[in-house]
Amino acid sequence: MSETAQVNAFIDIDPADREPSLDEFRQIVRDFISENLPADWKGVGALEGEERIAFVNGWRDLTTHARLLTSYWPYEYGGRGLSKLYHLSVAQEFAKNKLPLGRPSDTIAIKLLGNTVNAWGTHEQKLEYLPRILSGVDVWAQGYSEPGSGSDLASLRTKAVLRDGQWHIDGQKIWTSNAMNCNKAFMLVRTDPTAPNSKAITMLLIDMHQPGVEVRPILNGAGSAELCEVFLTDAVTDEANVLGEIGNGWAVTNSLLTSERGEEAATNPVLFAQEFERVIALAREVGADRNPGTRARIARSYKELAVMKAMGDRILSGYVRDGSLGPQASISKLYWSEYHKRIAELGVDLLGIDALTWEGEGPMRWFRTDEPGARNSSTSWLAVFLANAMSGTIYAGTSEVQRNIISERALGMPREPKAPAK
Numbered sequence: 001m002s003e004t005a006q007v008n009a010f011i012d013i014d015p016a017d018r019e020p021s022l023d024e025f026r027q028i029v030r031d032f033i034s035e036n037l038p039a040d041w042k043g044v045g046a047l048e049g050e051e052r053i054a055f056v057n058g059w060r061d062l063t064t065h066a067r068l069l070t071s072y073w074p075y076e077y078g079g080r081g082l083s084k085l086y087h088l089s090v091a092q093e094f095a096k097n098k099l100p101l102g103r104p105s106d107t108i109a110i111k112l113l114g115n116t117v118n119a120w121g122t123h124e125q126k127l128e129y130l131p132r133i134l135s136g137v138d139v140w141a142q143g144y145s146e147p148g149s150g151s152d153l154a155s156l157r158t159k160a161v162l163r164d165g166q167w168h169i170d171g172q173k174i175w176t177s178n179a180m181n182c183n184k185a186f187m188l189v190r191t192d193p194t195a196p197n198s199k200a201i202t203m204l205l206i207d208m209h210q211p212g213v214e215v216r217p218i219l220n221g222a223g224s225a226e227l228c229e230v231f232l233t234d235a236v237t238d239e240a241n242v243l244g245e246i247g248n249g250w251a252v253t254n255s256l257l258t259s260e261r262g263e264e265a266a267t268n269p270v271l272f273a274q275e276f277e278r279v280i281a282l283a284r285e286v287g288a289d290r291n292p293g294t295r296a297r298i299a300r301s302y303k304e305l306a307v308m309k310a311m312g313d314r315i316l317s318g319y320v321r322d323g324s325l326g327p328q329a330s331i332s333k334l335y336w337s338e339y340h341k342r343i344a345e346l347g348v349d350l351l352g353i354d355a356l357t358w359e360g361e362g363p364m365r366w367f368r369t370d371e372p373g374a375r376n377s378s379t380s381w382l383a384v385f386l387a388n389a390m391s392g393t394i395y396a397g398t399s400e401v402q403r404n405i406i407s408e409r410a411l412g413m414p415r416e417p418k419a420p421a422k
């Protein structure tokens with residue numbers, strides 16, 4: 001299929017049917033699932049190797065074609081023009097049925113970049129980028145963190161200077177997920193060396209495949225090179241490739257947190273409950289289900305899952321009421337990520353001596369749980385523990401940073417003193 005045909009392959013929906021009620025829409029999603037779900041479906045994790053990738057890509061195509069991957073994007077860009085609330089029912093129904101909502105790289109391409117383009121982009125940028133994201137032609141990297149500028153992102157030093165209609169970019173990014181497979185990147189860069197951070201940083205969209213961009217993979221604890229360093233030496237991008245306005249990159253990047261956390265609150269409890277079932281099955285498989293220590297850890301996790309679900313419901317109701325999340329979002333992020341480290345460690349402990357070797361299939365994605373339906377192999381639990389769970393307490397705001405936010409904004413404790421300028 002040609003690139004143009006690929007990017008335009010969406011179903012037509014009669015204008016009269018474009019505003020379903022929430023209940024009607026949930027039924028549309030359920031019908032889509034039952035019409036397309038393979039017989040005897042056990043989840044992506046139950047498939048092997050290439051089969052997994054083929055299923056995820058094929059299912060993504062179907063979902064995109066049905067305008068369900070981003071139902072909240074405008075109709076002309078491949079969505080259904082519905083509110084984010086409708087999207088939550090897609091996310092929930094897919095998670096319940098152990099189905100992927102997009103492929104792993106969509107977390108950055110859709111949730112971060114696509115939604116930002118949708119909110120801040122010009123009409124031309126939307127037309128150029130959104131359909132190409134949906135078709136999968138463009139794979140995006142997120143260039144925010146730098147050595148010395150992670151939690152304190154506002155101190156970033158990569159700079160861009162405008163000359164003869166082009167931005168010239170110099171600096172270094174680090175921990176850039178999947179950068180070796182990306183053809184595009186959105187980057188925060190300093191465009192005004194004298195202005196305060198709120199006016200000095202700009203979001204640029206750049207091509208990764210150019211002489212000024214060098215990507216070096218970093219090996220992680222699970223033996224995979226998912227994260228990268230990106231070196232920029234007079235990398236260039238057209239003057240027009242600013243997302244938002246020059247100097248308001250900080251506002252652009254902060255604006256999307258709310259909708260992201262809303263989706264998380266809807267899907268995390270489902271994903272973690274499915275993973276919890278795997279732990280119980282593993283305890284039985286290895287004959288540890290009568291061990292008092294194991295039972296106590298399982299009981300604690302069970303209780304924590306119930307709290308996570310209640311917290312998710314509370315966040316969702318605030319989101320439905322007035323679109324607000326507040327410090328709840330930080331409490332939830334801290335809670336699920338710390339929970340996940342404990343339960344993943346239990347998985348590894350249950351494997352015992354078998355956890356010394358890597359056997360079987362690992363997760364496709366490096367965040368949250370292994371794919372629903374995955375076998376209890378040592379590779380699955382080791383990778384989830386060493387990569388997915390450990391990193392959950394670091395990306396999107398570390399646990400310490402979340403604790404600061406909670407203590408200052410929810411509990412009204414004094415603000416921490418500002419770090420001296422570097």
Ligand SMILES: Cc1cc2nc3c(=O)[nH]c(=O)nc-3n(C[C@H](O)[C@H](O)[C@H](O)COP(=O)(O)OP(=O)(O)OC[C@H]3O[C@@H](n4cnc5c(N)ncnc54)[C@H](O)[C@@H]3O)c2cc1C
Pocket residue numbers: 141142143144145146148149150151152174175176177227366391392394395396397398399400401404416
């Ligand atoms: C799996 C994974 C994927 C990632 N993908 C990307 C990506 O695609 N693009 C991207 O740009 N970045 C990415 N990151 C980077 C991530 O955003 C940063 O790692 C994160 O912001 C923390 O920054 P840092 O690593 O520089 O640690 P630092 O900020 O240097 O923190 C080091 C330690 O100090 C603590 N600390 C820092 N400040 C405070 C404070 N004020 N009070 C108390 N304690 C503090 C932290 O909690 C941490 O324990 C990814 C990270 C991971 C783990």
